[in-house]
Amino acid sequence: MVLLTGGRGISNIQILDERTTEAGAAWLPVIVLPLFLVAPALWNGYPLLQWDTGGYLARWYEGYLVPSRSTVFGLYLHWGEGSSFWLNLGLQALATLWILQLTLRVLGLAQPLRLLWIGLLLILTTALPWLASLLLTDIFAGLSVLALFILVTQARRTSALEKCALFGFVAFSSATHSATLGVLLGLCCAGWIAYPWMRRQIALSGLIQASMTIVAGAAMLLAANFALSGQLAWTPGGTGVAFGRMLQDGIVTQYLKDHCAQEKLKLCPYRNELPPTADDFLWGNSMFNKLGRFEGMNDEMGFIVKRALAAYPLWQAKAAAVATAEQLTHVATGEGTSGWVPHTYGIIERYIPSQIKQMRAAHQQHWEINFAVVNWLHVPVALLSMLIAAAIAAHAVWRRRRDDVALLAVTVSLALLGNAVICGVISGPHDRYGARIVWIATFTVLIAATRWFSGSERPAQQ
Template sequence: MPMTRSHALWAVATLLSTLLLIAPALWNGFPLLEYDTGGYLARWYEGTLLINRPLLYGLLLTANVPFAFWPVIVFQSLLTIWIVAVVLRTHGYGGRPMLVFGIIAVLSVVSTLPWITAILLTDIYAGLAILAFYMLLARSDQLTRFECWTFVVLIACACATHSATLAVMLLLSAASIVLTVFDRTRLPRMRVAQGVLAVVLGIVIVIGTNFMLVKRFAWTPGGFSMYFGRMLQAGIVPKYLDKHCPDATIKLCAIKDRLPDNADDWFWANKDFDKLGRFAGMSAEMERVAVGSVADFPLDVLRTTIIATAEQLVAVRTGEGVVNWIWHTYFIVKDWAPQLQPAMWAARQQKGEISFTAINALHYPVALVSMAFLPVILIMGWTGRLPRAFGDLAFVCILALLANAFVCGGLANPHDRYGARIVWLAVFVAGLALLRLYQQREGSAAPTVARDILAT
């Protein structure tokens, strides 16, 4: 079939958008790395389960070692472009490739998006799964059958890449089940069932890939350990130990006066934790103490959970973890992909040449303002000032941000990386709403250049 002008525009828009989304890696000279990258890469080679490092993403990294991981970030970028294009189409902006490019260009400047498409981490899949879930439930009448089932697979694979993403999607699934009870017309049960099916499939993938790895049905470890870290950092674990020690069955009693007040210090830089066998040796006891802390100090747990959730909600700065002292990842590359070391060490990140101070001077306020604007979009969409679909999209985004803050902050510990991984959704939704409001205000009087871009 001959290439039409539309095909050519889509090809150009896709190419330019992809270059923007991998631009940080191109500038760096190597895909961006983080401490967790090594844990994913090592799973297939080491044949063991590691806390919050499911095998699926590790398989993607392993398959692309011969290509220095570049296909991974290109794939992540193309997937993002496609999802954005489908969202635009289902909100009245179909068939406009240069608008897709324009949206990607704006997000690449004012949001954290390119910094999570260009890094070897699972973070980008959290936001994409949320958008896919929304479209399955609220816009499926405008999707092709191929798109519907591709979104099911995308959600499932995203859930299988990280426990926090799975937890967020479980909360969204629970919310959809509740909502369909009250409004079955707008949210039919078959649509909800399709979304829930995708999340359940993600659970099956986790168990299945773990069986491939360790030849037994097992869940990826880490859930209660992370919650123990939350209780430790909140000061509740010391209170629990003061109440129950001495107790020969609690190994932590012997070191309770040496426990750090920071979960990251405990998990990643504590000699006592190492001597006690780290996660393999302490998982059962950390689960016991975490659950016991909830039973003994429920009000303290509730108060600190609310505080940590609120802190996580505004912890959305770009670039956390993109540093040059991620030694675990460096050692994994040295052990299992030594041919990549010259390129890795030549990158700007490993030379300490990446700073996010100026970037966050823009990204952080834009993120906060965008989140604050979401309730306004919701009200405008549900009162007719904007199309109802915009209000629905804002509503799902609000639910996702709250769920993510609860899972990552309230059940673990607040980190900017956890918030930044989905806050770009708020910027995207806010930008889409502003575009529609501009069109509604200007109508046919819109400037010629703007009209031409929007009509392309």
Template sequence: MRFLAGAVSLLLALLALLAPALWNGYPISFHDTGGFIARLFENEPGFGRATPYGLFLDGLYWHLSFWPAIVVQSLIVIGLVAETGRSLLALRGNRLALLTGAGTLLLAAITGISWYTSQLLPDLAAATAVLALFLLIEGREGRSLVVTILLGLVVILGAASHTGTVALLLGLVLYKALLIAGARLHAPLRHWSRRTTWRLGAGGLALALGVLTVPLSNQALYGQFRFTPGGDIFLFGRLVQDGIASRFLADRCPDPAFKLCDYQAELYEPDGSQRNNDSFLWWGGSPLYKIGGWEGAGPELAQITRESLVAYPGLHLAAAWRAFVEQLGLIATGDGLNETHWHTQWILEQYLPQEVPDFLAARQRQKDFPFEALNLVHIPVGFAAFAALPFLAFVSFRRGRAGAGRFTAFVFVALIGNAFICGVLSNPHDRYENRLIWLALLGCIVACLSLWRGRKLTNNQLD
């Protein structure tokens, strides 16, 4: 009976993570989905669309409308939650199955995680890579080589899927390296420091392999050993939005070195406001496409970015701070999930026309989203869990629950780092922080259960 209860809880957890896709009648799509699907069909790397994640989707297509891909994404989450329970709560058997099922159900019910497990987009890979990296470094003793390899593959997938995730994982590796170095100066922590050092190396190796996977896959498919193109242009879009690009051109133009000088006025909207990041990148009439588009404009925009950093360091710092703070406050579910994804539809029409009828029949095309109601729960839960992390880390360390303390601190640093990277290097959007915020609730669950179990053990010893 206990085995049956555990199995049922895991099945319910899987269904909860797939719920948005089941509601939709088709895996959830995003503006960028088509760009990833196209990787196996086009003859050059996609701008801002990492080839490895495209291969992940195409490899799990199986003529089943990409359902295998989102099932695998959901199973990755369930497996990581289970490994967290093993590592930090020492659970086994039916208790572990019940906690994994119930915990995943809770995450799906009151955070936006299921909208990422059900979505054809690498946003989920950022969060799962963070959790897998922690478990690689801080996980349980005596785990099998197979589990270690699987955790490494999750890190590799995350690092290979987006350059922003690479920056986040690199920052977390450096954060743990600093903690380990500091621990060597404190005698009670030297054993932990020695034990964790080689594990940090395993995490760093997985990160390096994930980074290397990108140019290797581009070499294999397109004969181009290069990273995902377009990063300079994404960054320049924020400079347009913040007015730094306009300030630079006003000071430097006319200058034959910069084609953008001829289009200064078009960096503003008709009402006189600064053109925003998304408008500069994606509007067909944007100056970006008049000076060479994604392929031709990159060198010029990169040069303007570099020279503006030297010319206006104060403006860059102020803009970066504003973007970071704004990003910290954006955690709503549903950002960008609208009914019109014309590029994804076009890609399907070109390469997988058999998918178009189901894609068009999906509930998503009818603009029938429940996000307003969902965010009445998701937003306050997300902020409350995020705010509770440093408090729970402090209490966990004070009461001798170091594993839970390190986990909650790690997640808190990850959320802060993610807000900085995404806000500063791209542009503040709700989905950037929302895709990781479920880790905050998981951290709170683990810390509370760890503290409760520690108190129960103490009381039993006193009895």
């Protein structure tokens, strides 16, 4: 009896130890990953800032709409202002953790240590921690693609509460940036096209919900614009950004040379002095400032964009193809996050003076961030990840594979291509536009590798 009792006692102790170990392992990624995701900001001593951050921050205070600055994201930043924006970074880190673990769970790869090492590899080899540590919309671009994928293809493996959370998250993400909304809309359209042939993989209810997130995001943006400015209008700036890309490609200069003799345009006297890049024209000290910036030039820029599209269709098509290809290769981390962000500094100094001291003490403001070193690793990893993800997607299409990893690879490849088309063609190629979304290709490759080496292939949904 003593031996039996002792045996049961030892067995119970072993079971308790195993459960304690499992519980500890489950909490490990929850504690470690969020800290590492905001490690750049913790080291910096203040959330990372970017050229465009100030424009979003100012929306609450200035009460009018400006090009390409979402009022929804401006309100989100204002919500965390009292915490010196650490609440924003905390939410961004937790949202990232949630989407990563949920993706792994619905794909049958839910193990705490697996989540931990995949998360740490992403933090080390991609822009993910820099995006999570940055006061900008970019972190939501990639996360929303994964959330949309889960909503559409994994409806049977998510609860009603998770579906509601995913719906709200995707809607909010689409409202933070027009390019993100465009990518998500394109994925929904692709889902509707594929649905007749993939009824077992694509849930109709999920596809409807995903499509409604776009409607909800648009409504959210219009409501925020009206609340802050009194205007029921879309965020301005689309034609101005497209004009900048055409200027950079030489199309605007040619249009002015061909038509200034017949048309009286404000830019005609400057047709031989136009800056070489869109950034120089729109954000530098150019004639754009003399002519009233967006308020004074919106109508004329829109006029030239429409006429130039009709006047040079082949040139426009070639320029669009080149811009898309170039955007796919522009993936370096850190564009616009150097020490040179004077407009953002000025906005913080004007409207949030209590944070001037800690902002000025941050490493970023002393030019102590070297993204050249970071990109020695990030750029080759990003480019290789895109190629592998595209190869997985192409192989799946060729072999008519419809398993979960194949669906994820196709979704991510379409998102990367759509992002390149929207950002490259409209705004012109920039590293920031590629870096903010390419990390999901690395995540996809890590998932595919895990499936391959673990032998845990899951068949397509029946």
